[in-house]
Amino acid sequence: MTSKVTAEEANAFLTKAFNSSQNRSEVILMEDGHAIMRLKAGPEHLRPGGYISGPTQMTLADSVTYMAIFTRLGITPMTVTSNLNINFLRPCIGEAVIAEAKLMKLGKTLAVAEVEIRAEGSDKVASHVIVTYSIPAS
Amino acid sequence: MTSKVTAEEANAFLTKAFNSSQNRSEVILMEDGHAIMRLKAGPEHLRPGGYISGPTQMTLADSVTYMAIFTRLGITPMTVTSNLNINFLRPCIGEAVIAEAKLMKLGKTLAVAEVEIRAEGSDKVASHVIVTYSIPAS
């Protein structure tokens, strides 16, 4: 099955919905239950030594899960994060960050996704995240 | 026991260490194992309807835990977040956000804090966070 929302539509939604700090991240893949975003790291995302900050990684995990849900439900802005659990495994060092979300479960009230965050070009996972969203009753 | 770092010293450290998006948050209390930060919400922290965004709350929880660790260890920039688990309980709506961290454990390798995030003036907890930091070997 294909995604209900294309990467272009997802990016158009994000540009309209969020503010300037988001304009360095873009959706690069939208498939059924699967989304990938890429963030070009700017000064506000970095710590001394070129490390991508923890908050940057958490924010990206949250966003890419939002997108993964859209692949199944279409654009549903009223879904909200219920829980996020992140384990920082290794330093994330690079000019860009890749966040990949795969839906583990999409029920009537909850969606649960597994997200991997890594520096672009690296095959090692920097952080591993489980993100749970509440699906509002329609 | 008093904190090893005063609120003033903590704020001076934060101003030097981080970049512009942090300049709306300040440390307002530093006690032994206990820290409180206050964030004046700006456009980059808000979602339509005046909701304080999830990422804003996660970032603040991460920062105030960092501060709570400083109250015991002094300024130790090499401590890094290992795990963060956040439950969003209620919408956080207000002009400012209060984040309060209490250390539950400070061992040789790990520090674990409990953090409550709420809108200033509200007695209801918007999000509850457990943040774990790794303490590097000295």
Next chain:
Amino acid sequence: MTSKVTAEEANAFLTKAFNSSQNRSEVILMEDGHAIMRLKAGPEHLRPGGYISGPTQMTLADSVTYMAIFTRLGITPMTVTSNLNINFLRPCIGEAVIAEAKLMKLGKTLAVAEVEIRAEGSDKVASHVIVTYSIPAS
């Protein structure tokens, strides 16, 4: 407000619903949004050195949250655990274990409780748990 279920009723329910390994634990307090259980430690709960095992603590946290939900909703066996996050802070050593749950949120679809596990007689928290239950649509 008082609990919708008394400690006696809770214990009667547990005795009927679960099997023999549970008969060492009992509900000792049921108040609105607040429940306490006590487990008399048997060989199956202990590790060498008298440590109360991790699984014992997790199981007790799960049960006492179930009870805390009953204090508000009455006996609702169809509620099921959705997520459990436990941090083991200190060894739990003792002849009995106390588990205390306080509901942080009770919504239409989710209940979230904070649980502290400690050895009876100790004022130090052995493990801290956040337990989330799904409330089925009625």
Next chain:
Amino acid sequence: MTSKVTAEEANAFLTKAFNSSQNRSEVILMEDGHAIMRLKAGPEHLRPGGYISGPTQMTLADSVTYMAIFTRLGITPMTVTSNLNINFLRPCIGEAVIAEAKLMKLGKTLAVAEVEIRAEGSDKVASHVIVTYSIPAS
């Protein structure tokens, strides 16, 4: 690389170290950073309707992570669970349960594993678990 401990050695260790309620679970695979356990469900593991209980799944996730660590470090009984985060995705119904752990990270002080629990014969994940163990200083 092969595991430092074979399935036979792992089972011999478990038989000696733990007590009777464990004798229905066995290690069926030990590879480098990868372990699988199988539990034959008994009355104490089941809820009405043939559901494998949450505590059974949490306990198994904890054990199989312990085994996954042994594949890299050899038999190291002093490693202890630091954190466990479980998401129950679907009911687990079956006569036996399979738990599979893969180490995501093995550092000097922490090991983090991803665990999937499913009913034997099912391709759907019943629960997804992230288990963190502390590695004691040697």
